[in-house]
Amino acid sequence: MTAVSDPQSVAALAAEAVDNRVNLDFETEGMTLNMGPQHPATHGTLRIIARLDGEQVISAEPMCGYMHRGYEKLTEVRTYPQINALINRIDWLGSFANEVPFILAAEKLMDVEAPPRAQWIRTILFEMSRIANISLFLGDFGLQLGGMTAGFYAFRDREWVLNQIESATGGRFHPNFDRIGGLKDDLPKGWIDSSHTAMDKLLAFCDELEDLLVGNEIFQARTRGIGVIPAETALSYGLSGANLRASGVDWDLRRDNCPPGLVYDKADWKVWTHPDGDCFARTWVRLQETREAAKIVKQLLDTIPSGPVMAKVPRIIKVPEGEAYVATENPLGEMGYYVVSKGDLVPFRVKIRSASFNNISIVPWVARGAYVPDLISILGSLYFILGDIDR
Amino acid sequence: MGLVESGKLPKPLAKLLNISRKYSIWAYQWGLACCAIEMGAAFASPRYDVMRLGVIPFPASPRQADLVVIAGTVTDKLAPAVVRLYEQMPDPKYVISMGSCANCGGPYWDSYSVTKGVDQLIPVDVYVPGCPPRPEALLEGIILLQERIAHEDMAERWKGEPIVVG
Amino acid sequence: MRTWPSVGRVSQLSSADTETPEAAAPQIDEAREAVLAEVTARLGEGVVGSHIRPGDDLWIRVDRANWVAAAEAAKAMGYRFFDFLSAIDWLPSPFGRDMDSQEDRIVSGAPAKEPEAMVQGYAGGETRFQLLARVYSITAGMGITFKCDLPDDDLTAGTWSNVYAGANWHEREAREMFGFSFDGHPNMINLYLPADFVGHPLRKDFPLLARRVRPWPGIVDVEPMPGVADEEGEGE
Numbered sequence: 019m020t021a022v023s024d025p026q027s028v029a030a031l032a033a034e035a036v037d038n039r040v041n042l043d044f045e046t047e048g049m050t051l052n053m054g055p056q057h058p059a060t061h062g063t064l065r066i067i068a069r070l071d072g073e074q075v076i077s078a079e080p081m082c083g084y085m086h087r088g089y090e091k092l093t094e095v096r097t098y099p100q101i102n103a104l105i106n107r108i109d110w111l112g113s114f115a116n117e118v119p120f121i122l123a124a125e126k127l128m129d130v131e132a133p134p135r136a137q138w139i140r141t142i143l144f145e146m147s148r149i150a151n152i153s154l155f156l157g158d159f160g161l162q163l164g165g166m167t168a169g170f171y172a173f174r175d176r177e178w179v180l181n182q183i184e185s186a187t188g189g190r191f192h193p194n195f196d197r198i199g200g201l202k203d204d205l206p207k208g209w210i211d212s213s214h215t216a217m218d219k220l221l222a223f224c225d226e227l228e229d230l231l232v233g234n235e236i237f238q239a240r241t242r243g244i245g246v247i248p249a250e251t252a253l254s255y256g257l258s259g260a261n262l263r264a265s266g267v268d269w270d271l272r273r274d275n276c277p278p279g280l281v282y283d284k285a286d287w288k289v290w291t292h293p294d295g296d297c298f299a300r301t302w303v304r305l306q307e308t309r310e311a312a313k314i315v316k317q318l319l320d321t322i323p324s325g326p327v328m329a330k331v332p333r334i335i336k337v338p339e340g341e342a343y344v345a346t347e348n349p350l351g352e353m354g355y356y357v358v359s360k361g362d363l364v365p366f367r368v369k370i371r372s373a374s375f376n377n378i379s380i381v382p383w384v385a386r387g388a389y390v391p392d393l394i395s396i397l398g399s400l401y402f403i404l405g406d407i408d409r
Numbered sequence: 410m411g412l413v414e415s416g417k418l419p420k421p422l423a424k425l426l427n428i429s430r431k432y433s434i435w436a437y438q439w440g441l442a443c444c445a446i447e448m449g450a451a452f453a454s455p456r457y458d459v460m461r462l463g464v465i466p467f468p469a470s471p472r473q474a475d476l477v478v479i480a481g482t483v484t485d486k487l488a489p490a491v492v493r494l495y496e497q498m499p500d501p502k503y504v505i506s507m508g509s510c511a512n513c514g515g516p517y518w519d520s521y522s523v524t525k526g527v528d529q530l531i532p533v534d535v536y537v538p539g540c541p542p543r544p545e546a547l548l549e550g551i552i553l554l555q556e557r558i559a560h561e562d563m564a565e566r567w568k569g570e571p572i573v574v575g
Numbered sequence: 576m577r578t579w580p581s582v583g584r585v586s587q588l589s590s591a592d593t594e595t596p597e598a599a600a601p602q603i604d605e606a607r608e609a610v611l612a613e614v615t616a617r618l619g620e621g622v623v624g625s626h627i628r629p630g631d632d633l634w635i636r637v638d639r640a641n642w643v644a645a646a647e648a649a650k651a652m653g654y655r656f657f658d659f660l661s662a663i664d665w666l667p668s669p670f671g672r673d674m675d676s677q678e679d680r681i682v683s684g685a686p687a688k689e690p691e692a693m694v695q696g697y698a699g700g701e702t703r704f705q706l707l708a709r710v711y712s713i714t715a716g717m718g719i720t721f722k723c724d725l726p727d728d729d730l731t732a733g734t735w736s737n738v739y740a741g742a743n744w745h746e747r748e749a750r751e752m753f754g755f756s757f758d759g760h761p762n763m764i765n766l767y768l769p770a771d772f773v774g775h776p777l778r779k780d781f782p783l784l785a786r787r788v789r790p791w792p793g794i795v796d797v798e799p800m801p802g803v804a805d806e807e808g809e810g811e
């Protein structure tokens with residue numbers, strides 16, 4: 019399972035070299051490079067303090083907290099439906115996906131299950147938010163590596179998905195559409211057909227981007243063999259999602275531990291992995307994932323059952339006593355909510371396990387020995403959303 | 410621009426200056442949170458295309474910017490950086506506060522770490538409400554700002570009331 | 576393969592009828608029982624409590640001396656994926672359960688309320704603060720949630736960061752949010768909060784000042800609709 023490849027051993031050697039150099043007496047005077055809190059490459063307010071020796075990074079320490087909004091405390095003073103509106107904003111690019119694990123955790127505690135149609139629509143919207151999220155990553159990553167064009171394409175084609183999400187939920191960004199026991203509304207008329215069209219456009223976008231970006235020589239030069247993360251390290255840091263699969267670990271919560279309430283087993287799709295564990299692998303896995311997501315959506319659109327979209331739940335939601343942890347495979351990785359309820363309108367404690375927090379905690383490890391421009395590739399390819407790190 | 414400060418600018422000249430300022434706003438985009446993506450959509454996507462309004466959204470540094478869009482949540486930890494950014498911008502400078510968070514704290518009105526409104530830190534010209542505001546709303550905010558610039562008496566710049574997009 | 580329950584299955588809460596016969600039959604989750612047995616075998620006396628929800632999850636409470644040993648045992652058993660590490664403050668909020676009732680309308684200066692009794696969750700507990708951590712095995716497809724009591728007068732525990740590197744940041748977060756400290760942690764500085772922040776926000780007795788000054792404007796949302804007889808809607 020461990021990805022052993024040339025780039026990886028090169029990176030290990032480089033790290034060793036850095037260590038040795040630090041130990042030498044005639045150490046060149048280091049330089050401290052401060053990136054952020056506002057820096058285009060961190061797309062958000064992450065601050066990185068890097069110690070440099072020439073062009074090489076000796077240590078890089080992310081300083082987060084510039085976007086810390088106190089979700090875990092706020093959930094203790096909000097009712098379940100209010101929390102649902104709040105947690106949309108954690109991973110703001112794939113908002114709908116944030117709601118799902120929380121709703122599923124509450125449903126588990128209450129022992130309700132959404133009707134099949136709601137489960138289908140949930141899964142479809144979940145995958146659409148994945149596309150909305152990752153397509154922006156692909157464009158943005160290109161942009162960070164100097165290829166502006168990819169960013170424009172991403173912003174253009176992402177609108178197709180956002181249109182679909184908006185026409186179904188009423189919100190481009192923060193839909194707040196999921197409810198305990200089902201969904202707020204049924205789909206609008208003609209939505210299924212227009213979604214098919216949108217997904218076709220997205221598949222075309224993926225092909226286009228593959229030519230434009232992933233096949234690009236400069237792009238490959240800047241990502242191949244950079245920021246290699248072996249599988250074992252990735253696991254112990256708790257990396258998840260495409261970052262983990264790019265290190266060769268074949269694990270996807272959607273397939274392997276799909277919580278009841280999502281219907282991934284009703285579609286035929288594939289989990290992509292890549293053995294290299296470098297920046298290129300992460301991008302490539304994400305690109306394939308976008309394609310798979312579009313395929314899942316298309317298949318589920320065809321098999322969507324009829325029926326109600328809301329189970330019978332009390333109007334005022336009190337969740338019985340208990341604890342539950344539900345995690346789903348969000349666009350950024352595993353996102354889970356550990357909900358402790360005491361039978362009140364408000365949860366007693368909610369621990370939010372967000373993917374980016376773990377994903378980015380590996381930066382000090384992986385940036386050691388890298389060069390300054392590689393730092394951008396590494397940060398970009400690890401792909402984080404500030405709200406998801408800082409919560 | 411000693412003339413401007415003393416308010417002795419001849420009217421036609423002032424008008425000319427204002428028109429040229431109005432259509433050449435260099436906007437520094439400070440993406441902070443979710444709103445930043447909608448701002449990105451407004452500024453960088455072909456669908457909304459802010460450049461047709463005469464706004465150039467890619468200055469490399471705040472020192473070249475006329476306008477800053479504060480899009481997203483300002484936390485107490487970030488507040489000093491916001492102030493510093495504002496101080497680095499050359500006069501005349503304008504601020505658009507985008508989204509409920511920047512306007513008043515928004516969904517985090519009771520949080521322990523969020524600044525409840527960026528106007529506690531820096532003067533704001535246009536408030537664009539919404540969570541997030543649609544890109545169109547931001548564009549409207551920019552148009553309102555341009556209108557304001559067009560009729561601006563430069564010496565009196567900070568005396569007006571802020572605009573709220575309806 | 577899941578089987579779908581009948582559409583619109585009602586929850587237990589929605590009516591007074593008892594209609595949960597399935598819950599009565601105790602299920603045995605052999606895989607999780609085996610995991611629990613193995614952890615117990617490795618830690619011996621260290622395991623002081625456990626809880627299994629069949630087919631779903633496993634909770635193990637260890638004592639403080641065995642906190643790090645628990646991580647090592649789990650890793651040796653193939654639980655290599657680190658999920659999260661955090662804590663729970665079981666103190667009932669002295670400010671009333673915010674928004675649960677009109678009690679929320681206390682303003683600053685009002686005396687704190689009489690606290691309710693402290694009730695710990697699954698796997699039991701004796702102290703106010705409990706560490707909470709979760710690891711996952713990709714091969715077995717199961718997770719373990721570890722808990723550990725921390726006595727009030729000494730909020731320290733060993734660090735997991737040597738076993739699971741990812742615990743590093745999580746422990747830093749737990750430190751500033753709850754005021755713990757972790758022995759042997761390489762870099763115990765604030766992660767989120769500014770260095771001069773006073774207090775530990777996730778402690779239950781940390782007040783949200785904005786809320787004390789001005790009650791939640793949406794408080795009417797949780798009142799029953801006029802004319803609807805709804806016993807459940809009333810706060811205590």
Ligand code: SF4
Pocket residue numbers: 107442443444445480481482507508509510511515516539540541542
């Ligand atoms: S106003 Fe809403 S969308 Fe904008 S940053 Fe705040 S939470 Fe995000």
